[in-house]
Amino acid sequence: MTQTDLTLNPGTAVWPYPHILQESWRTWAFRRLDAALANAVRLPFNSHSRFVLFSDLHRGDGGPTDRFQPNKSLFLQALRHYYENGYTYIEVGDGDELWLHDDLQPIVRAHRDVFEWLHRFKEDGRLHILYGNHDIKGPEDCPPHKDGIPTHEALVLQHANGQRLFICHGHQADLTNARLYALTRFLNKSLWRWLRLQSVGLIDADMRVENHILNHIRHFFKVWTHQQPRHIENRLKEWAVKNQQPIICGHTHRMALPGTGGVPYFNTGSCLTANRLSGLELIQGQLKPVHWAAGQQQRVGVYRDWANL
Numbered sequence: 183m184t185q186t187d188l189t190l191n192p193g194t195a196v197w198p199y200p201h202i203l204q205e206s207w208r209t210w211a212f213r214r215l216d217a218a219l220a221n222a223v224r225l226p227f228n229s230h231s232r233f234v235l236f237s238d239l240h241r242g243d244g245g246p247t248d249r250f251q252p253n254k255s256l257f258l259q260a261l262r263h264y265y266e267n268g269y270t271y272i273e274v275g276d277g278d279e280l281w282l283h284d285d286l287q288p289i290v291r292a293h294r295d296v297f298e299w300l301h302r303f304k305e306d307g308r309l310h311i312l313y314g315n316h317d318i319k320g321p322e323d324c325p326p327h328k329d330g331i332p333t334h335e336a337l338v339l340q341h342a343n344g345q346r347l348f349i350c351h352g353h354q355a356d357l358t359n360a361r362l363y364a365l366t367r368f369l370n371k372s373l374w375r376w377l378r379l380q381s382v383g384l385i386d387a388d389m390r391v392e393n394h395i396l397n398h399i400r401h402f403f404k405v406w407t408h409q410q411p412r413h414i415e416n417r418l419k420e421w422a423v424k425n426q427q428p429i430i431c432g433h434t435h436r437m438a439l440p441g442t443g444g445v446p447y448f449n450t451g452s453c454l455t456a457n458r459l460s461g462l463e464l465i466q467g468q469l470k471p472v473h474w475a476a477g478q479q480q481r482v483g484v485y486r487d488w489a490n491l
């Protein structure tokens with residue numbers, strides 16, 4: 183298959199990784215997910231509990247590479263709404279962008295108002311922050327806290343009826359974000375950052391550049407960024423089926439809800455589209471997708487088929 187044969191339509195078959203790589207990837211990803219589940223913080227909940235889950239905000243330093251900045255005021259509105267309505271906020275990883283910045287200080291300085299809200303939630307015991315691959319500097323270098331707020335790898339919401347919801351960022355199933363971690367982070371810090379500063383916009387489809395080499399690089403990343411999340415979703419779904427364990431992730435930036443009788447894999451989506459936040463609400467025992475756009479909260483579709491929560 184040549185590169186020009188690949189199309190980007192949803193539902194396109196994923197790149198066929200060699201069988202042996204698929205197998206070892208699966209084994210390795212399952213081991214990491216098993217460990218995250220075993221070490222997860224347990225949290226009881228019931229049908230009166232209210233949770234809101236967002237992920238992949240990628241808060242930066244307020245400068246030109248900060249992709250959170252355009253959505254900041256919308257996110258502040260959402261936080262106020264959820265705080266005043268008694269929700270517990272779960273940040274499902276990649277809240278902050280530590281691949282482009284060496285430490286959290288410039289991020290906290292640029293978004294002090296956001297962190298003040300987070301501290302308000304924390305003081306009420308209504309905040310749980312999970313770390314994703316962009317919140318860490320290496321697989322073994324996970325921050326114990328952010329601005330004094332404890333962080334964890336995973337969370338299990340445990341209902342009195344025995345139902346368990348497992349929540350983690352999802353990079354545990356991503357080969358490039360663990361085994362190849364150092365290389366991936368290096369490329370992000372150097373190449374990706376430089377390209378963003380040049381406004382080339384590798385994955386922004388409407389950007390045109392005259393340079394042929396850059397166009398080829400752009401095309402490769404465009405295909406990659408459409409294909410790779412599907413591989414990761416497949417690993418996460420396989421794990422959910424094997425363990426009969428509903429799982430909620432972020433990381434792929436693709437919102438997901440299982441259809442009736444489908445694999446119980448949920449994804450919060452991302453908050454990187456300008457003027458739009460995507461997330462999940464868990465209220466009255468139901469998980470619902472929620473979108474915030476220009477200050478308006480819209481619930482699109484309700485997943486009702488997950489009985490007895």
Ligand SMILES: [Mn+2]
Nearest residue numbers: 276314315433
């Ligand atoms: Mn991620």
